[in-house]
Amino acid sequence: MAEEVRAEMVASVFKVLVTAGDAVAEGDELVTLESMKMEIPVIAETAGTVREIAVAEGDVIQGGDLIAVIE
Numbered sequence: 001m002a003e004e005v006r007a008e009m010v011a012s013v014f015k016v017l018v019t020a021g022d023a024v025a026e027g028d029e030l031v032t033l034e035s036m037k038m039e040i041p042v043i044a045e046t047a048g049t050v051r052e053i054a055v056a057e058g059d060v061i062q063g064g065d066l067i068a069v070i071e
Helices: none
Strands: 003-006 011-016 029-035 038-043 048-053 066-070
Antiparallel strands (some): 003 066
16 A cells, blocks of 8 residues: 655755655655755655655645655
8 A cells, every 4th residue: 555645834845865666664764845944854654665756856845745655
């Protein structure tokens, strides 16, 4: 079953650290967000393979927006 990783707040995508096809472990950082001059890591909650990265560096995302899909 696929896990959708979604934004918890409004933020800018500061850095994308993985690409589709990458294997990730639980706890790996997928993306770094920036909000109010703070860097916020987005962490994989399950191990698997990144199926999709739905954001790019510089994007502004809203709470609930899709960041990545891991299967």
